[in-house]
Amino acid sequence: MKINILTLFPAMFAGFKSESIIKRAINSGSLEINIIDIRDYTTDKHNTADDTPFGGGAGMVLKAEPIFRALENTSGKVIYTSPQGVTLHQNLSNELSSEEEITIIAGHYEGIDERVIEEKVDLEISIGDFVLTGGELPAMVIADSIARLLPGVIKKDSYEQDSFYNGLLDHPHYTRPAEFDGLKVPEILLSGHHKNIELWRKKESLKRTYLRRPDLLEGREFTKEEKKLLKEIVDEL
Numbered sequence: 001m002k003i004n005i006l007t008l009f010p011a012m013f014a015g016f017k018s019e020s021i022i023k024r025a026i027n028s029g030s031l032e033i034n035i036i037d038i039r040d041y042t043t044d045k046h047n048t049a050d051d052t053p054f055g056g057g058a059g060m061v062l063k064a065e066p067i068f069r070a071l072e073n074t075s076g077k078v079i080y081t082s083p084q085g086v087t088l089h090q091n092l093s094n095e096l097s098s099e100e101e102i103t104i105i106a107g108h109y110e111g112i113d114e115r116v117i118e119e120k121v122d123l124e125i126s127i128g129d130f131v132l133t134g135g136e137l138p139a140m141v142i143a144d145s146i147a148r149l150l151p152g153v154i155k156k157d158s159y160e161q162d163s164f165y166n167g168l169l170d171h172p173h174y175t176r177p178a179e180f181d182g183l184k185v186p187e188i189l190l191s192g193h194h195k196n197i198e199l200w201r202k203k204e205s206l207k208r209t210y211l212r213r214p215d216l217l218e219g220r221e222f223t224k225e226e227k228k229l230l231k232e233i234v235d236e237l
């Protein structure tokens with residue numbers, strides 16, 4: 001999959017592309033991250049990519065023409081990072097991960113000229129109800145949430161048990177040592193009994209969801225096993 005990111009601050013993406021799982025995804029050929037510097041598509045001698053807002057007021061606005069020109073070299077869905085967009089959700093990341101190419105526009109200052117949104121943007125995505133200085137971090141958040149779902153990047157088993165994928169929060173995790181400073185890991189995880197471990201994990205996952213995010217359980221079609229576990233959880237509380 002190819003993810004184009006339009007930005008005025010390309011250097012912000014250096015670490016994103018060169019570390020950990022994203023680096024591995026790029027090296028394996030599953031992912032291409034193409035950082036496009038909006039300034040490269042300006043035509044005046046000062047490379048002006050932003051200007052003051054019509055009507056007056058504070059801040060600067062990213063100009064439309066360089067973004068229109070930059071988009072000519074891309075294909076696929078165009079996403080604008082915006083606090084006014086739909087809030088990013090696992091289902092949306094799953095959907096986007098099946099695209100061949102997408103382009104994410106990172107706004108800055110007061111945002112981008114509205115004509116870009118009207119004419120070129122397919123979807124505005126917010127990463128939450130707060131305002132950041134720019135869309136670079138949201139672009140990384142969106143790209144990261146997609147990249148980990150691409151074939152061969154991380155194991156399917158791994159992301160399928162993560163929070164939200166199956167509508168529940170993940171169960172707790174522990175690693176060695178089995179005990180330190182008197183703090184022990186749950187006995188069941190040392191038992192080697194895979195079926196019981198699976199059941200314990202399922203119950204913990206349901207319990208966490210019930211206690212922390214009961215909204216996720218609304219409208220869920222529970223399996224027989226989940227119903228039984230949920231009853232146990234409620235009785236034990």
Ligand SMILES: C[S@@+](CC[C@H](N)C(=O)[O-])C[C@H]1O[C@@H](n2cnc3c(N)ncnc32)[C@H](O)[C@@H]1O
Nearest residue numbers: 081082083107110111126127131132134135138
């Ligand atoms: C200071 S913000 C502009 C906010 C805009 N004037 C508003 O109030 O809707 C600058 C840029 O940061 C990005 N941004 C800020 N908060 C965001 C959020 N919660 N989700 C996605 N992008 C965000 C957008 O690309 C935006 O154009």
